Amino acid sequence: MATTERDYYEVLGVRRDASDAEIKRAFRTLARELHPDVSSAPDAEERFREVAEAYEVLSNAERRQLYDRYGREGLRGGGFDPGHFDMGNLSDIFSAFFGDDLFGGGRRGTQGPAHGADIAVEVEIELVEAAHGAVRQVPFQAATECDRCGGDGAEPGTEPVRCETCGGAGRVQQVSRSVFGEFVRTQACPRCNGAGHTVEHPCTECAGAGRVLEDRAVEVKIPAGIHDGQRIRVSGEGHAGRLGGQTGDVYVLVHVAPDERFVRTGDDIVSTVSLTMTQAALGGTTTVATLDGDVELELRPGIQPGEVQTLKGKGMPVLQGFGRGDHRVLVNVLVPRHLTAEQRRTLEEFDRSATEHTYEADEGFFAKLKSAFR
Numbered sequence: 001m002a003t004t005e006r007d008y009y010e011v012l013g014v015r016r017d018a019s020d021a022e023i024k025r026a027f028r029t030l031a032r033e034l035h036p037d038v039s040s041a042p043d044a045e046e047r048f049r050e051v052a053e054a055y056e057v058l059s060n061a062e063r064r065q066l067y068d069r070y071g072r073e074g075l076r077g078g079g080f081d082p083g084h085f086d087m088g089n090l091s092d093i094f095s096a097f098f099g100d101d102l103f104g105g106g107r108r109g110t111q112g113p114a115h116g117a118d119i120a121v122e123v124e125i126e127l128v129e130a131a132h133g134a135v136r137q138v139p140f141q142a143a144t145e146c147d148r149c150g151g152d153g154a155e156p157g158t159e160p161v162r163c164e165t166c167g168g169a170g171r172v173q174q175v176s177r178s179v180f181g182e183f184v185r186t187q188a189c190p191r192c193n194g195a196g197h198t199v200e201h202p203c204t205e206c207a208g209a210g211r212v213l214e215d216r217a218v219e220v221k222i223p224a225g226i227h228d229g230q231r232i233r234v235s236g237e238g239h240a241g242r243l244g245g246q247t248g249d250v251y252v253l254v255h256v257a258p259d260e261r262f263v264r265t266g267d268d269i270v271s272t273v274s275l276t277m278t279q280a281a282l283g284g285t286t287t288v289a290t291l292d293g294d295v296e297l298e299l300r301p302g303i304q305p306g307e308v309q310t311l312k313g314k315g316m317p318v319l320q321g322f323g324r325g326d327h328r329v330l331v332n333v334l335v336p337r338h339l340t341a342e343q344r345r346t347l348e349e350f351d352r353s354a355t356e357h358t359y360e361a362d363e364g365f366f367a368k369l370k371s372a373f374r
Helices: 008-012 020-034 044-058 059-075 091-095 127-132 277-282 341-353 365-371
Strands: 121-127 135-146 171-178 181-189 211-224 231-235 249-257 263-265 268-276 285-292 291-298 308-311 327-334
Touching: 008 020, 008 044, 008 277, 020 044, 044 059, 059 121, 059 365, 121 135, 121 211, 127 135, 135 249, 211 231, 268 277, 268 285, 277 327, 291 308
Parallel strands: 121 249, 268 327
Antiparallel strands: 135 211, 171 181, 231 249, 263 268, 285 291, 308 327
16 A cells, blocks of 8 residues: 555646646556556555556546545545555556456446545534534535536537447457467547547536536534544435436534533543632532533532532433433632732631641542543
């Protein structure tokens, strides 16, 4: 597997605005040079796969557009994993040397049905929405069959014409002889690009492409408990396939926006509550924000900084499971910074009357802090 992170255009040695024909020509030239059966270079196989990966992306209009806008991460978000492509889709790699008949002939021509490409979109929700689930209308653009021409690319009233070069097969063959016998090389017809037909009068709506981009939106149900960076697959809402091929999917990447009130650790939530020195010493009731709204929290007298109060079942729902995590509240005690003379005298008097029992020690501060994030 190629481990390169080089730009695909750089790999093929073409400009970013290169045509499909230029990309195919560059690929075939490099494939002939680098194929492990031809080249003796030690890195030939790795470079060959690198070139094949680049061609697999740039030869596909939707993947190329995704790569141009978002790079490799955009490809992964769209369901294509660079470096893990299907070698069976790269018939041009083998036809550049031996022709499809090396594998027993009978391969389907390129004019058959083709699966539509997937689409990657993103949506952002709040942490509270992630806790309870949400519904979003996600807009995107998808290629769909042209209504005017029915997908064949020809202006209504006209029809595609069978290609004279390949006779409608979409492929042409060349036979070469050598001391090892005859080799049959099969490749996509250069005249019709493998379609088997040509369009003499292109559709004015789609310019002969057979498909048009349309603005669409899909309603996405985001499950409670979803984590930041997880994807939701919406089947059959992606780019339309060609010639009756299956429609692609939409992959929705969910971003959960940070909430300054909470820290999420797995399915648990951690927050802090700030008490004055006297509140901590005397105890009482305070209001704490949770994912379900404000709740009243009872605090015992003498609560210490760093102590953790646990609200059972107030955390995040377990995604695709049962129950909820906990909400742990970390106590912070505020020490006065500015005292009046009277306040200072009062504290000094209290300090003189305090004993060891007044400040009886318990669990250390760092042990409490660790328990808050355990």
